[in-house]
Each structure stands twice: as structure tokens, then as C-alpha cells.
Amino acid sequence: MKPRLLCPGPTPVPEETLLELAMPVTFHRSSQFRAILGAVVADLQEVFCTKNPVCVITSSGTGGMEAALTNVIRPGTKVICCISGRWGERWKNISKAFGAVVVELTCPYGEAITPAQLTQALKDHPDAKVVTATLSETSTGVRNDIQGLGALVKDTDAVFIVDAISGLGVMECRTDDWHVDFCVTGSQKALMLPAGLAFVSVSPKGFKRIDETLTQGPAASFYFDLRKYRDNLKGNDTPFTPANTLIKALRHSLARLKAEGMEKVWQRHERMAAAARAAATGLNLKLFARVNPTSGLTVFEVPEGLDASVILSRLEKEHGIRIAGGQDTMKGKIVRLAHMGYIDFFEVLAAVSALELVLSDMGHKIESGAGVSAAQRAFASWKPGA
């Protein structure tokens, strides 16, 4: 059977990137590797829509989140966390682990944090030094209004930290124009690489805050000290042994994004997302994120009486299709179909078709082909900006 991976991370890796990963390991303190790192960072700046340094860290995405936060908080620092799901909660948990005081802005799962909520919070907490948010809330399938939130943080003393891990390279994320001081992503989502690298862009306001924070006492982290990454980057180098094999491979995945152009990349994902959402009607399933859906994945509610774990295991065992279930409190309630990175529309159709087969067989009322047909029609009639 042909395995198809449609999970919101890790995602499939393009062939040319896989071939690079099969090459012999090389030494990293060399002019050849420095040239590659320099080129990779320049390409990443295009993907991030930033002119600022993009720190390349060997860790999973959470390492990038911890790097951004620990450089600007100390015990007692007030952090406003915009929480629309499990990944928003991760910001809260990291903040608390390092002794920060957290102001939680929440909304029901499946919805987005509104700029109005943040306006009020900034008014109530003028002493807040950090605001965190999540571009694409992968646990619920929601897109947060980073542009709207960033516009509010811009004129305050707080720095704006965004988890763009499943959003960057999928949907519009204009780091500089949207006043994101720390933009974090990881390698295993839309950047089409295995897990192992995190990337953090830092604005001048962000670096200024790092310096100010250091006057308040010793650094909170040695490995994640972002000044080290910035300073080494000036010579196209990294402070510690980098996952140079991954960085060399990243060049190939980034070449795809560069050749296509970011606007086109965002449109391609929007179109696939529109098709996947349209499939819900044909599949007789409800969408979990109805108002502000992300373009990177589509989240379907599991109908009453059906066992999500059976759906997932049958999809994989009978059809080779691997999609994701819900996490933590969402376990059993939703299934998550990713369409980001190297996943294409025809794989989405395959997954919808397999879902039809499995759900029908489990007694769910579906007209054969209705999901596929709805997705294909939405794909055909899709227009940019509509």
C-alpha cells in the first residue's frame, strides 16, 4: 500500500530534499557550509517577509518558542497570552515555567482571539511586557488575526511574539509589516523538512528588549541566548553545532517556495483549504472552525456515535492515509486533515475519498462521491481573494 501523510506535522518531504538528506555528513565550520547557511537565511527572510535576522536553532518548534520567551522574561514579568487552543496554551505554560505572570485571553475552542479582547487587556495591564499569539492554531484549525493584534501591540512597551509554526509558508504572515517582534517557526510543517530545526526572527525592538531584560539579572538560558545566534549569523555561522544536514536539505525545500513566490504559495494553500472545507458538506460532517479557518489544515467534527480512533486506524490500515486526531481535551471529538507544504490537492482528494469509504462503512450517511465532488467543484471555481 502507498502511505500518504496528511498530518499537521511532520509533513511529507520533497524528493530533491530527501536526496540531499541521503548525502554524506560534512563538516560545518567550512566556507561551503557558511555559504549555504547565508543563502538559507536570505531565503527564510523572504518566507518570513522580514529584513531582520532569522536565528536558526537546532531543536523542535517548541525550542524556538522557549528561545523567544526566555530572552525577554524574568520571574514576575507580565505576559499577555492570546489563547485559542492547545498551542496558545503552550505559551502560557512556558511563561509559567520561567516564573512569568500570565494574563490569559481565551475564547471557546474553534474561535479566534479578537483584537477587541487585546485592546481591553492592554488597557487593563499597561505593565505587560510581552504579548503572545498563534498564527495558525493547529489544535482547532483556527487562524488568528496577527495583523490586527500586532497593530495594537506596536505602540506599547510590550513585544509581540508569534507562534507561526504551522502557518508560515502556508498563509500570509508579514512579520515586519505586522509588527511581529519574534516570529517562530519549525522545520516539519510548511517548510517541508523533517523535525529538528526552529527559526526565530527578531526585530530591533525585540533585541532592545533582550538587552534590557539582561540588565535585570542573569540570562534565563545559555543555549537559547538569541544574541549568540544573531552575532554568529553575521559570519554566516551558528553558536553551536547546527543540524547542518537539515540546513543543507532546507535549501532545496526553500527553492520551491522561492520559485513559486510567497503570494502564490498562500493562494495555493487557500485554494486547497477551500476545497477541503467544501468536502465537509458532501461528507455530511461539521467543520470545527467555522469562522476563521486556517489554510494549513481542515478540522472535521466526529459525528455522534462514531469512534474517532477507529476512523483514524481504518484510514491508515485500509487506505494508507494518515490524518490526525484531536489532542488532549479534543481527543475523540475531531479529526484533522492537513494540506500544507508538500501535500497537494490530489492527496487531499484521496483523503476525502478514503474518509467517504470508511465513514460509509461505519454507518454514517454519505452519498458515494459527494465529498470528492464538492471538493473538486470548490477547487475548480476558486478565485484568489474571494
Ligand SMILES: *Cc1c(COP(=O)(O)O)cnc(C)c1O
Ligand atoms: C506543530 C506545532 C508546534 C510544534 O512544536 P514542536 O516542538 O515542533 O512539536 C507548535 N505550535 C504550533 C502552532 C504547531 O502547529
